[in-house]
Structures are given as structure tokens and as C-alpha cells.
Amino acid sequence: MTQLQTGTPLLTASDYRRSAQRLVGSDVWDFIEGGAEDERTLAANLRAFDRVRLRPRVLAGVPDADTTVSLFGTAYATPIGIAPTAYHRLVDAEGEVATARGAGRAGALFVVGMFASRTIEDIAAAASSGLWLQLYWLRRRDVMRDLAERAERSGYGAIMLTVDVPRMGRRWRDMRNGFAIGGDVAAVNIEPAVMAEAHRRDEGGSALARHTAGSFDPSLSWADLAWLRDCTRLPLVLKGILTAEDAALAVAHGADAIVVSNHGGRQLDGAVASLDALAEVADAVGGACPVLFDGGVRRGADALAALALGARMVLLGRPPLWGLAAGGADGVAGVLRTATEELAHAMVLAGRAALPDLDRTALRPTSLAGGDA
Ligand SMILES: Cc1cc2nc3c(=O)[nH]c(=O)nc-3n(C[C@H](O)[C@H](O)[C@H](O)COP(=O)(O)O)c2cc1C
Numbered sequence: 001m002t003q004l005q006t007g008t009p010l011l012t013a014s015d016y017r018r019s020a021q022r023l024v025g026s027d028v029w030d031f032i033e034g035g036a037e038d039e040r041t042l043a044a045n046l047r048a049f050d051r052v053r054l055r056p057r058v059l060a061g062v063p064d065a066d067t068t069v070s071l072f073g074t075a076y077a078t079p080i081g082i083a084p085t086a087y088h089r090l091v092d093a094e095g096e097v098a099t100a101r102g103a104g105r106a107g108a109l110f111v112v113g114m115f116a117s118r119t120i121e122d123i124a125a126a127a128s129s130g131l132w133l134q135l136y137w138l139r140r141r142d143v144m145r146d147l148a149e150r151a152e153r154s155g156y157g158a159i160m161l162t163v164d165v166p167r168m169g170r171r172w173r174d175m176r177n178g179f180a181i182g183g184d185v186a187a188v189n190i191e192p193a194v195m196a197e198a199h200r201r202d203e204g205g206s207a208l209a210r211h212t213a214g215s216f217d218p219s220l221s222w223a224d225l226a227w228l229r230d231c232t233r234l235p236l237v238l239k240g241i242l243t244a245e246d247a248a249l250a251v252a253h254g255a256d257a258i259v260v261s262n263h264g265g266r267q268l269d270g271a272v273a274s275l276d277a278l279a280e281v282a283d284a285v286g287g288a289c290p291v292l293f294d295g296g297v298r299r300g301a302d303a304l305a306a307l308a309l310g311a312r313m314v315l316l317g318r319p320p321l322w323g324l325a326a327g328g329a330d331g332v333a334g335v336l337r338t339a340t341e342e343l344a345h346a347m348v349l350a351g352r353a354a355l356p357d358l359d360r361t362a363l364r365p366t367s368l369a370g371g372d373a
């Protein structure tokens, strides 16, 4: 059990959340917590897990659960990893370097964001578990190629291309707060000219939204993926797939893995809850490549549900930021270990010894109906 300065034991992700909220400024908190527009998809991501009911098997002879998993030849102690999020130095002076240390202690995958506030190389030096690098598709393809090459040189295990941001979702909280990245926090892996706009606090509006409108390439289509594929020998993972149609296209275009995700409810408000899209996507992929999942995972039983529906690994977006804010690398490790212990506990109580034993028989069929409000 992790116990940080507050003296309160941090037993669950929501304990870390409460602790983090006390320590983070309100505009940064809104940036982390917020979703697009009326935040309906954000809420739906969480609610979808409340509908899940498990089908525990008894007398299964399962004294302990094995949570190990391997992906692209790298072994992880847990199938619960860290989704890419921007600017970790907003909540901790060491930023992504501390996150990498925490992920390493938990034996978890850490997907470093393109908008990381520490260098790709410094993060790699602090890591002891697998790292991947997330990219957005920039108009400046030379910048993307440079980042992919640096990741490969630094030992990253895959490139994750985020495909659900042709433009930034509209986040009323950030727009009302006039939120901008300031002080000494910056996307240090991207040359300043590409980033200049994001760092300028302007009257009203969200500088992030304006910046991404200028630097992201919104005309990207399936045919362009071949260019990125040729830039790197690393596996290419597509993040932000929500339909069977796009899952089939991703496989046809040679994706090495896909991530079912609605970007934590931060892009298209009204989009399907992540969990409700998972069965459809897993069926369409049919084992052709690994399927990963993110969106609303807050406890071990949530991870169990996503794994049972066909995810090989689940990623957490906000909870590691809560851990980082609450307690640096220890907090990150605490969030990941807590969720992993909850998962192992749920597996024992459900009579499933290892991750391959998690399939749809672990879930009540009505849990799968996707009858989202
Ligand atoms: C503060 C914040 C920043 C994010 N930045 C990125 C990013 O730079 N790239 C990306 O692909 N996704 C980004 N995401 C989305 C996450 O990778 C992930 O899809 C989402 O947070 C998962 O949902 P969860 O927060 O409910 O776990 C961000 C999410 C948050 C909350």
C-alpha cells in the first residue's frame, strides 16, 4: 500500500485522484479531467463499466493469478499500461522521467506522448520496462520522421499513431480557462517553430486547439500510412479505432496493433463509449493483430472486463497523471500496482488463473449488449 505525505492510505485510483486534485491548479486539473463539449462520451466511458457483470467460476483451483503478458517480444508484469498523455511536467517537476521510473517499478508499458515535456532520450534513460512513442500526424513530416528515428535509436518498442485527432476536440473547460501551456513546461521533442503558437497565452480560447489546427495534418487518409511505415522498422500501432469498418481497414493497411479508444472522451462528444466498441472491433480484427483498449478503466475489474472482451492490454490515461501529481514516480507505480493487484484479486475470485483464461464467458451476456445511454 502506498502512503504519501497526506497520511491517508491510497487504496484505489479514486484515492489518488482526490489527493491529486488537492495538489494541482484548477486550470491544469480541468485540462486533465475534461472532455469534449458536454462530456457525454467521457461520462459514458465510465458508465459502461458499471453495466458489466462478471460470471465467476468456483472450485477452479486458482490460488493466484498470473498477470504477465508479452507484446512485440517484450514481457510485461501487467497488462495495464500507461496511455500517451501530453506534458507530464504540468503536475510533476520531473515529468515523464518520473513516470517512466514508476512504470518500470510496476513492470508496465509506458506510451510516451509526442507532446512529452522531457526528451525521448532522458525518458529512455530512466525506463526499465517497455516504452513506445505516440505521434500525431504533422504537416511537417520531417519532424515526424526525426521523432520516429530518435525513438528507434533510444530503444522504444513501437510507434503509436493517434488517428482520432484531425483537429482537436472542443473542450469548453480549457476554452473558458484560456488554458495554455506556460512557464517552463514545453513539448521539448518538437522544434520550437512548430510549437510556438501552443505556448502563447491568448485572449480567451484554447491555445492548444489553435496550435494543433496549424500543425496537425487533417487531410491524412489510409493511403498515407505507408509513408510512416517506411520511416521506421518499429511496429506501427493505430490509436483511436471505434468501428469494425476501421478495424478491418487498419488490418488491411498493415497495422501491427490497434487501440480501441475515443481519446478519453476528449474528441467527438457523442461517440460510442470505448467499452461498447470493443467487442465489435475485436470481432472484426479476428486475431489478425493485437487489440489494445483505453477509456474509463479505473479498477482491476474494469481491466478484467476489457481483457475478457478481447483486449490484449489496457491503458490508463488520467489515473497515472493522478499518481504522478500525488506522489511522483511512487504515485505512478502505486496506481499501476493497485490496479494490477485488483485485477489479480478479481481473477482469483472469478476462477481465472491467467490472462488467456479471460474470455467472454467471464461476462454476463447483457454486459456485452453495448446498450449505452
Ligand atoms: C490530459 C490528457 C492528455 C492527453 N494527451 C494525449 C496525447 O498527447 N496523445 C494521445 O494520443 N492521447 C492523449 N490523450 C488520450 C489518452 O491517451 C487516452 O486515450 C485517454 O486518456 C484514455 O482514457 P482515460 O483517461 O479514461 O483512461 C490525453 C488524455 C488526457 C486526459
Ligand SMILES: O=C(O)C(=O)c1ccccc1
Residues within 6 Å of the ligand: 086, 115, 208, 263, 266
Ligand atoms: O490529446 C489530447 O487530449 C490533448 O489534450 C493534447 C493536448 C496538447 C497537445 C496534444 C494533445
